[in-house]
Amino acid sequence: MQEKLEQIRRAIGEGIGDTGSRKELFELKMKYLGKTGEISALSKGMRDVPAEERPAMGKLVSDVRAWAEAQFAAREEELKKEELKARYESEKVDVTMPARFTETGTRHPVNIVKKEIIECFEGMGFEIYEGPEIEKDYYNFQALNIPADHPARDMQDTFFITGEYLLRSQTSSGQIRVMEKKKPPIKILSPGRVYRSDSDATHSPMFHQMEGLVVDRGITLCDLKGILDEFARRLFTSETKTRLRPSYFPFTEPSVEVDLSCHNCGGRGCRICKGTGWIEILGAGVVNRRVLENCGIDPDEYTGFAFGMGLERIAMIKYGINDMRYLFENDVRLLKQFRD
Numbered sequence: 001m002q003e004k005l006e007q008i009r010r011a012i013g014e015g016i017g018d019t020g021s022r023k024e025l026f027e028l029k030m031k032y033l034g035k036t037g038e039i040s041a042l043s044k045g046m047r048d049v050p051a052e053e054r055p056a057m058g059k060l061v062s063d064v065r066a067w068a069e070a071q072f073a074a075r076e077e078e079l080k081k082e083e084l085k086a087r088y089e090s091e092k093v094d095v096t097m098p099a100r101f102t103e104t105g106t107r108h109p110v111n112i113v114k115k116e117i118i119e120c121f122e123g124m125g126f127e128i129y130e131g132p133e134i135e136k137d138y139y140n141f142q143a144l145n146i147p148a149d150h151p152a153r154d155m156q157d158t159f160f161i162t163g164e165y166l167l168r169s170q171t172s173s174g175q176i177r178v179m180e181k182k183k184p185p186i187k188i189l190s191p192g193r194v195y196r197s198d199s200d201a202t203h204s205p206m207f208h209q210m211e212g213l214v215v216d217r218g219i220t221l222c223d224l225k226g227i228l229d230e231f232a233r234r235l236f237t238s239e240t241k242t243r244l245r246p247s248y249f250p251f252t253e254p255s256v257e258v259d260l261s262c263h264n265c266g267g268r269g270c271r272i273c274k275g276t277g278w279i280e281i282l283g284a285g286v287v288n289r290r291v292l293e294n295c296g297i298d299p300d301e302y303t304g305f306a307f308g309m310g311l312e313r314i315a316m317i318k319y320g321i322n323d324m325r326y327l328f329e330n331d332v333r334l335l336k337q338f339r340d
């Protein structure tokens with residue numbers, strides 16, 4: 001029996017060194033220490049050992065068992081560490097490696113200006129309304145006090161789809177749509193695409209406008225001036241001033257053309273303002289009482305003002321772009337300059 005024990009001890013010593021995984025180690029352990037394992041078989045075999053030798057033999061067996069258990073536990077620890085190390089190795093991340101480059105787009109200058117204007121007016125309590133681009137003659141012209149034979153139609157060379165439908169030539173059509181649905185107080189800002197048969201360095205057949213409309217009791221041209229002053233300071237510089245000049249639009253009375261003091265020279269006169277110190281920026285006026293009537297709003301009770309501006313024009317002024325066509329060519333050399 002002693003010999004057998006010695007043999008087991010050697011076999012375990014060698015076998016353990018050869019195990020490469022915890023699974024293999026477990027199988028080996030079962031072979032010796034499991035219920036039907038070899039060491040357990042020896043314990044059972046004690047019955048056949050003569051009584052006087054039993055205590056000594058029993059001690060030998062239990063010594064080997066204790067030794068074997070310690071050996072397996074030690075190897076188990078070793079293997080655990082090795083497996084962890086292998087896992088760390090395989091999951092290793094090199095934090096100094098350069099990141100994969102993802103090309104991101106940039107906001108288009110017209111959209112930058114649009115966003116800034118919206119934020120400015122939202123801050124003053126305006127709601128956003130977006131109307132349809134395919135519009136009825138009624139909303140684009142008639143309800144805005146421009147009847148079919150009116151010479152003011154010549155101001156905007158319009159793309160007609162049918163006799164009744166057209167591509168809207170101004171976001172002013174949105175004024176009517178809003179006033180038909182909503183009664184005062186009204187305070188809306190309406191951005192959108194508009195279309196005119198016109199194309200050169202300062203005109204494009206499709207461009208963007210931003211319309212503003214305020215209708216309530218006691219609204220005057222002074223309110224318009226105050227709001228536009230705030231807008232001019234926010235969009236350009238805190239020094240920017242506005243100037244109103246008389247003008248004509250069928251849907252406003254009186255009508256004005258609004259200039260900003262030149263943000264480049266501060267009004268002294270430069271290339272950008274063509275030496276005048278002022279830059280024309282939008283059309284506006286007090287809403288014509290006929291327009292209010294057309295929308296079922298009593299002009300003796302309510303008054304309002306409206307304004308409309310071209311976003312391309314504002315982007316050109318703000319960023320010193322001298323040809324509108326650059327804004328539609330999508331040349332990345334231009335667009336990249338607007339990465340924010």
Ligand code: PHE
Nearest residue numbers: 170172249283284306307308
């Ligand atoms: N719709 C006018 C245009 O496109 C601008 C405007 C809007 C004028 C609102 C007055 C009031 O020229």
